[in-house]
Amino acid sequence: MYKVTVIGSGNWGSVAAKLIACNTVRLDSFHDEVRMWVFEEKLPSGEKLTDVINKTNENVKYLPGIKLGKNVVADPDLENAVKGANMLVFVTPHQFVEGICKRLAGKIRADAEGISLIKGMEVKKEGPSLISNLITKQLGINCSVLMGANIANEIAMEKFSEATVGYNQNKSAADRWVQLFCTPYFNVTAVQDVEGVELCGTLKNAVAIAAGFVDGLEMGNNTKAAIMRIGLKEMMTFSKMCFPSVKDSTFFESCGVADLITTCMGGRNRKVADAYARNGGKRSFDELEAEMLQGQKLQGVLTAKEVHEVLSSRGWLHIFPLFSAVHAISTGRLPPSAIVKISEENLRHVQLVSSL
């Protein structure tokens, strides 16, 4: 029997718990109960978020108005939440995952399998480290990923969408993850390319920041399409330069071009970057994030910083004008209008390298 714990309970974490809970009840090979670890906080009413979730079956802060399923149990105690679980779903903002893994080391079942829904990466001395790899290293477990064109609020309302599971060796684990997540409105397929799937989900957030700048400056659809095209090229080039095994075909799965499109149209990164540009860069991303997202977290600005660290340490800045501009603008070193001042020479270089 498989026992599932969801580590994280934000907007997407709550929807993931809902998807999983409807399947664990339906399928005999899974325990019905789904534990969901909650980073505890007090609500304005003075009540604890965990208590309210367990009382109302709703995450009133991060996914209001949606029932999670009666078999979802919110737990503020991380160690207790993973006790006995052999399927661990990681879905927190990427900046918190390292600390969470440190707390979990030695506390999980040796035969557990992991899956990361986290879009982001860490940069170590040796270069970029993907979150799935960090989980594997710190916890000693195999870790797949699930990414896709998945704006959480839309899936919460059971509107049809697709997602991609990326796996490396363990196909049977990947099949089990597909079974756990698939519903008539959430169609999941698996591809053997963890790094490719995860890099798509990670890097598109930096492109979405650029798309938001273009929207905020009211530059129109053609400009936005150009940004998305150049962004996709840089995503592919960066992925293949850092991880040569990444497959071209992965960029045509839901995790690739489809996620890039949906995030550039309707995501939180786009929305806050739009406000940043409308304010002429005078209000910081941190300030706008806190005001506009009320506890939800942006990943694109941090990702652009992490990508920039890799590019500058490897001498690749000139090959990635869009990623470089997103970082320079989001840190206030260039005005938002610089997003389209990508030199012809650099663009030609990007095209040359990504066709290799």
Ligand SMILES: NC(=O)C1=CN([C@@H]2O[C@H](COP(=O)(O)OP(=O)(O)OC[C@H]3O[C@@H](n4cnc5c(N)ncnc54)[C@H](O)[C@@H]3O)[C@@H](O)[C@H]2O)C=CC1
């Ligand atoms: N929301 C969406 O539409 C989608 C999000 N994702 C990805 O899922 C991951 C998680 O995002 P969401 O579930 O949307 O979260 P969120 O951005 O809605 O919420 C933030 C979460 O972080 C928690 N938190 C705050 N401080 C913390 C700390 N110090 N330690 C641990 N947790 C802390 C909060 O309690 C909350 O659960 C991200 O990597 C995101 O890119 C992926 C697909 C869709």
Ligand SMILES: O=C(CO)COP(=O)(O)O
């Ligand atoms: O990853 C997402 C959609 O697949 C959500 O993107 P945002 O974090 O920009 O909302």
